[in-house]
Amino acid sequence: MITCFDIGGSFIRHGLLKKDGSVAESGRVATPGNDFQAFVSAIETCASADHGPISISLAGAFDERSGIADVANIPCLHKRNVKADLEAALNRPVLITNDANAFALAEAVDGTGKGKQVVFGIILGTGVGGGLVVNGQLVTGFGGIAGEWGHGPIVDPTAGGQLQGLTHYPCGCGQTGCIDAVCSARGMEKIHQTLHGVALSSKNITAAWHGGDDQATRTVEAFATLLSRALSVLVNTLGPDVIPASGGLSGDETLLSLIDRKTRELVLADYTDPLIIKGQFAENGGLRGAGIVARKTFGEVAA
Ligand SMILES: [Zn+2]
Structure with a gap:
């Protein structure tokens, strides 16, 4: 057994x-x-x-x-x-x-990506991670690094306008401005703190957003904007058929659909159906x- x-x-x-x-x-x-x-x-x-x-x-x-x-x-x-x-x-x-590779494999073989060619499973929770499965086979890549889209200082630390001051958060990997540091649940809390000077959990921020709160709406909009930019590069690179999501933030399907809509607006292919959806095995x-x-x-x- x-x-x-x-x-x-x-x-x-x-x-x-x-x-x-x-x-x-x-x-x-x-x-x-x-x-x-x-x-x-x-x-x-x-x-x-x-x-x-x-x-x-x-x-x-x-x-x-x-x-x-x-x-x-x-x-x-x-x-x-x-x-x-x-x-x-x-x-x-x-x-x-x-664990992110295990989730992606579960989705590709038995879940939302069953029968599809390219499945990129993402984790949106305490951290940001992912796993790539092509034709039912896990792709681990050089040194096992494939799928780690949360790291690399992708966010311009000198960005102004709407993003000013949101991009300097240090990441556990030693770099600054990683998606993992900005667009995880902890990142959402840091964005809220930076924008409004208020410490709130990601659960409370999204609850306030659902209730129409202006501050929480600005936080979630900035969060989803940054996240969708990173995802759009990923989508144009991999051409995924579906991006099933897992992790604490994936439980909020309204948030996922906002991220999905913003991402599909930025990519080259014409995805008519939702691309980023909650995983069957979330x-x-x-x-x-x-x-x-x-x-x-x-x-x-x-x-
Ligand atoms: Zn990092």
């Missing part, structure tokens, strides 16, 4: 892979963030008793050449070769997939994607 995991900074969700490709989620436990032995024990406890393979969706970046992971929110995994270390500790095959793409990776790797074992 194959056990699938979706591991984030707070919780480990897990379940067994079923014959139809879905994952029967059987529970969640707190992630032991600071103690690798405790982390290994938690995985062992949740995994199948027959010592079958495990497939993990993990919130982190991986260098495919060295295997070293960058997992800032789970310190005991940070800068480790997670696959090799877990295989040695658990004595069973371990597959690891970045809530469980990690587990579903980990299951697909296991099916692709172990085939008949999973069936």
Whole structure:
């Protein structure tokens, strides 16, 4: 039997892979963030008793050449070769997939992108990330970097007018003005603080926007403008059939449709149908994607 995991900074969700490709989620436990032995024990406890393979969706970046992971929110995994270390500790095959890639794969194979050629799944939440799937195959690219459209100082730090002062936020990657720093949920909060001098959560900002509040409307308009500019370059580069979204901000379908409309206004192709939509697996793409990776790797074992 194959056990699938979706591991984030707070919780480990897990379940067994079923014959139809879905994952029967059987529970969640707190992630032991600071103690690798405790982390290994938690995985062992949740995994199948027959010592079958495990497939993990993990919130982190991986260098495919060295295997070293960058997992800032789970310190005991940070800068480790997670696959090799877990295989040695658990004595069973371990597959690891970045969580945005797992979500994109789930959408492309079984969700909103089923049967489509180019699917770019995006995460709009605490951070900004993504994954690229072409003809049903995950594209990880040089060093595993493909899909990381949230980084690179894309926003002009000298921009004036409507964008003045919105673009100088430092990013966790060490650069300034990344989409991840400006157009994530935390970015929306920073924009609101800059424009109005008021500290509000992204949930409260979007709620005030829905209620017609002028300040929140300016914040959301600026946020969506910046985000749609970055997305338009992505769309013109990849020609995606669909961009399914996941992450905390994707739960607001009015916000998604504003971002979708602004993006489609900027791209060269004439997309008549919505392009950026909420993913079918927005809530469980990690587990579903980990299951697909296991099916692709172990085939008949999973069936
Ligand atoms: Zn960055």
